Amino acid sequence: MFKRYLLAPGPTPVPHEALLAMAAPVLHHRTPQFAEVFRKVAAGSKVLFGTRQPVLPLASSGTGAMEAAVTNTLSAGDRVLVVSGGKFGERWAEIARAHGLEAIEIAVEWGAAVDPGQVAEALRRHRGVRAVLMQHSETSTTALHPLEAIAALTRDTDVLLIVDGITSVGVIETRMDEVGIDVLVTGSQKAIMLPPGLALIALSDKAWAAADRSTLPRYYFDLAKARASFAEDSTAYTPAISFIVGLEAVYRLIEEQGGWPAVYRRHRILAEATRRGVEAMGLRLLAPSSPSPAATGVWVPEGVDGGALTKYLRDVMGVTVAGGQGKLKGKILRLGHIGYADTFDVIVGLSAVEMALRQFGTSVVLGRGPAAAQEILLQMYQPCGGE
């Protein structure tokens, strides 16, 4: 039988507990029954974000919440810094410019993490910067940016730190309030393990104050209105009901399986196993110095067409990994290990890539990738120790 394995950095597979919850008859959203589910989700989301602020659910994908982050806190003509080291960094700049902001891009080599010194320097050189916009995990390059070091630059200033946590929230511990993130955004199809269609967003007190001053036009993504409804266990417009129900199932499942600390530990192990595996296969990491625990990018070997390789993996072997985006198109593979991923997803991904590379005429030695990964994956079955 042709089975499909979804090993991309999102969407990730959805646990059957969540699928079944989402398939149950639809609740009406203006009922006490829904309000109860909503409250549980609200409480769970605060833990996930590490915040005492309301975490607002939006019926949109992550990009909608990214736009909401901009339109609710800034105004036309505002000057912002954008950490631009991949496709999603570029997206921040595009959103900012679409709304008449002046976006100054801090260029980072794709695959590298931004040097906080570059951000500090840009803040000094450019006067009147209102916000720094960045990814925590840049999904397109699988690099992890040094969020805390950058937050240290903005925390005690008037500059807002607006963070796309789409592939970091739920993967790495996020302490929004303590670190000093002003706007934090994530999406449902990543560590939250749901289909795409729900986004979460939270604002710091500093960001809510900025929202009062912001003059950009907004309606569907009006977060002040969302916050007012949130106080009544509801949303301003019709919520994505089945996603809220699914999210409650996910939070319960995670709680039953050791809570978020176990999830963060698992992502660390799966990511390290994947990196050791691809290195054992003789492949080079795209982001060796600051790799994301959400996904691992590797350079496709010389002479192999990365597009054809990902197509072969997907259509012939049933294994969906991500290729490169933008300037990396055709040059890399990205193996996701985010969300509903475990030991054997790593083994499947590595063994599939080995076999596919063999079919593409490279001299890969079968089994080296899985073997190196297995050594690390044994940690999945050890007690957590000091972690």
Place this chain on the structure above:
Amino acid sequence: MFKRYLLAPGPTPVPHEALLAMAAPVLHHRTPQFAEVFRKVAAGSKVLFGTRQPVLPLASSGTGAMEAAVTNTLSAGDRVLVVSGGKFGERWAEIARAHGLEAIEIAVEWGAAVDPGQVAEALRRHRGVRAVLMQHSETSTTALHPLEAIAALTRDTDVLLIVDGITSVGVIETRMDEVGIDVLVTGSQKAIMLPPGLALIALSDKAWAAADRSTLPRYYFDLAKARASFAEDSTAYTPAISFIVGLEAVYRLIEEQGGWPAVYRRHRILAEATRRGVEAMGLRLLAPSSPSPAATGVWVPEGVDGGALTKYLRDVMGVTVAGGQGKLKGKILRLGHIGYADTFDVIVGLSAVEMALRQFGTSVVLGRGPAAAQEILLQMYQPCGGE
């Protein structure tokens, strides 16, 4: 997340196409809509069995159909030969004796296939044998018995050949009419890829004639009554409706993916890859000389408790393989590769067993099993060639 992998020789995982079909609102069984589904299933089952006879669906597990095979064709006091080389061989003898038959067991070492010469010799020595009862694939030992050679002994005689095809039908091509099988039985939770709860049974003309003479009491499993209802696209008693609907989905899925020849080829490749994998790990096969393509039995290494090993695999690693049954309890593992199984199920099973054996203190070298399997599994992605 704790994911579960079902790698036993049945029940096997169920493809989501079948799960969704079975989850649809229940049809009433005395309707033209159900009759249409029933006819499609009847046509598909004839192809599966390799017969022009009606293949009767029974709402029971395989053992019910085994009992039906006996109670519909034999009578108290009848003498039968039973090929007894495992737990399911023993079951034939138990069923026969429960109904007052004289069961003469042909003892076969567990893990070995019966020598057709033994059967020929027993048929000569014991006068008046009415039937030979055997497994094609003995699931408990993962040995494959030489069905065609035994059929050659009974085909042109009055002796019935009654075959448990529970882990062979749909795994190896079955040509019931051509080979001369008189009663053939299978169950839904194996190559048919459904949950347990449906059995299929077909009788040759010789077996139907024997049914007319059989005097054993029967009601629920009265196959003459089932055949009369079958002619009207129905069953004698309430059918397992959702299973018939699920079976139609399975037959359609198999048709879409290259038909049964592709299924048989896949089982051959997965079985060979599993055998090469476990041998590369230094484990000994339980049935080296005539292995079943449905599952692979291996001896647990000296000093390792097989029961604890399967429990660890299941409860800690989420990987359900089968242990030993009867006299093999605690001594073997059985890795299933039947039904809804593919390349990566083999890789998952082998890598899990390696890691579990490492946790149990053996000196297994990680990665050898998957590597050896990968070499064979590449065939999954080659054109079928002359096969």
